[in-house]
Amino acid sequence: MSNQRLLTADWVIVAADRPPLANHAVLILEDRIADLGPADVLRARYPEAETVAMPNCVISPGFVDAHRHCYGVLAHGIPTAQAPKDFWAFLNEFWWPRIEDRLDHDMLRAAMDLACYEMIRSGITTFFDCLEAPNAIPDGLFVQAEVVRRWGLRAVLCFEATERVSHENGELGLRENAAFIEAMRREGGLVSGAMCHHTTFTCSDAFICKAHEMAKSLGALLHFHCAEGTYEPEQALKKWGKRTLEHYDDLGVLDETTLASQCVQLSPSEVRIVGERGIRVTTMPLSNCEVGGGIAPVPEMRQAGATVGLGTDGYVSNFFASLRGAFLIHKARLLDPSAMPAREVWQMATQDGARALALDATIGTLDPGKQADLIAIDLTDLPTPVAAHNLFDQLILWRDQVDVRHVMVAGRWLKRDYLVLNADPEQLVARTREAAQRLWGA
Numbered sequence: 001m002s003n004q005r006l007l008t009a010d011w012v013i014v015a016a017d018r019p020p021l022a023n024h025a026v027l028i029l030e031d032r033i034a035d036l037g038p039a040d041v042l043r044a045r046y047p048e049a050e051t052v053a054m055p056n057c058v059i060s061p062g063f064v065d066a067h068r069h070c071y072g073v074l075a076h077g078i079p080t081a082q083a084p085k086d087f088w089a090f091l092n093e094f095w096w097p098r099i100e101d102r103l104d105h106d107m108l109r110a111a112m113d114l115a116c117y118e119m120i121r122s123g124i125t126t127f128f129d130c131l132e133a134p135n136a137i138p139d140g141l142f143v144q145a146e147v148v149r150r151w152g153l154r155a156v157l158c159f160e161a162t163e164r165v166s167h168e169n170g171e172l173g174l175r176e177n178a179a180f181i182e183a184m185r186r187e188g189g190l191v192s193g194a195m196c197h198h199t200t201f202t203c204s205d206a207f208i209c210k211a212h213e214m215a216k217s218l219g220a221l222l223h224f225h226c227a228e229g230t231y232e233p234e235q236a237l238k239k240w241g242k243r244t245l246e247h248y249d250d251l252g253v254l255d256e257t258t259l260a261s262q263c264v265q266l267s268p269s270e271v272r273i274v275g276e277r278g279i280r281v282t283t284m285p286l287s288n289c290e291v292g293g294g295i296a297p298v299p300e301m302r303q304a305g306a307t308v309g310l311g312t313d314g315y316v317s318n319f320f321a322s323l324r325g326a327f328l329i330h331k332a333r334l335l336d337p338s339a340m341p342a343r344e345v346w347q348m349a350t351q352d353g354a355r356a357l358a359l360d361a362t363i364g365t366l367d368p369g370k371q372a373d374l375i376a377i378d379l380t381d382l383p384t385p386v387a388a389h390n391l392f393d394q395l396i397l398w399r400d401q402v403d404v405r406h407v408m409v410a411g412r413w414l415k416r417d418y419l420v421l422n423a424d425p426e427q428l429v430a431r432t433r434e435a436a437q438r439l440w441g442a
């Protein structure tokens with residue numbers, strides 16, 4: 001009985017689509033949530049359990065960063081002769097030659113190490129990472145997985161296969177994903193893989209169809225970046241007289257395997273396709289601003305029935321910044337203060353993120369039977385009363401990563417009393433700076 005832990009808190013968010021519960025408790029047994037109920041009831045029911053009291057805290061399912069590029073941290077502040085003029089220039093003159101093509105295994109290791117630390121600090125318990133580094137395969141994914149395993153985070157990792165360097169390099173990328181998916185499945189740990197290709201402007205139709213077939217036969221997701229700016233839809237219209245998702249739909253590759261990230265420049269007919277095909281989408285409001293991509297029609301996609309997860313893109317890694325971006329940007333775009341209420345943003349950041357990554361049977365809510373992936377956020381110094389009606393607003397607008405008191409993944413503490421465990425932040429920063437210097441100076 002001694003391995004039972006009873007976490008009690010002022011508030012428990014079991015699932016973001018249900019009202020928060022006051023003075024509740026969660027019983028953890030090994031790596032799972034075993035029971036849930038009013039704190040006094042569970043205390044009486046499990047007198048032997050070790051109680052971990054979290055006064056003035058809210059316990060929530062951990063955040064799911066549904067899309068990031070951990071190596072991106074190395075590019076923060078990289079000098080550029082002049083700011084890229086548009087999305088194509090951003091990729092072609094900056095991101096590809098200056099960053100992606102130069103990444104090696106040591107750089108990936110250093111960046112992933114710091115990224116894991118930052119994610120835990122921020123309350124992220126699961127993340128999806130897309131590695132774009134044509135010269136870091138084979139084995140780039142395995143190098144990253146080794147780091148993730150050490151930190152104890154849950155992750156889906158994939159390599160973005162593309163024919164932009166050569167067809168052979170693209171094939172190598174697909175094989176990297178297949179080998180990784182199978183290896184992680186054999187391992188049965190917290191890290192899994194996904195199939196992935198880049199875009200319709202760097203991959204041929206045959207290549208995209210092959211990636212889709214491989215995903216289907218492996219029972220994995222097929223991730224791709226979709227219409228992150230105006231460039232991809234413009235090219236699609238020129239080449240096929242159709243928009244990006246219309247072309248994908250005609251290729252017959254939109255189905256339960258699809259995980260389309262970004263989806264910024266979509267027409268109303270593409271929003272309809274997203275809903276009709278039930279495809280999974282992830283949105284990164286802050287990095288969409290960074291690249292001048294636009295603002296994704298997130299409320300419209302949700303309205304159409306799509307599952308939309310929230311990500312950082314590895315840009316600003318404090319997840320609360322992404323929460324606030326998603327909360328605010330659609331209100332401004334739609335001239336509607338009721339767009340994207342806080343509760344819906346929290347849902348995108350937790351259970352919809354889990355759904356987007358096809359992990360909703362395992363995580364995303366605190367229902368008994370789910371994995372014990374949770375965070376506790378301190379409410380102590382909030383200047384106004386917290387109630388069920390305002391809890392999500394209080395959390396998104398007035399809390400930050402410094403208020404994340406505890407983080408647990410699969411029953412294991414990764415952050416305890418504001419401190420990320422087994423971390424040496426100074427050393428992490430020093431190693432990342434060294435890797436960044438090497439990347440910048442190359």
Ligand SMILES: [Zn+2]
Nearest residue numbers: 069225261313
């Ligand atoms: Zn991305």
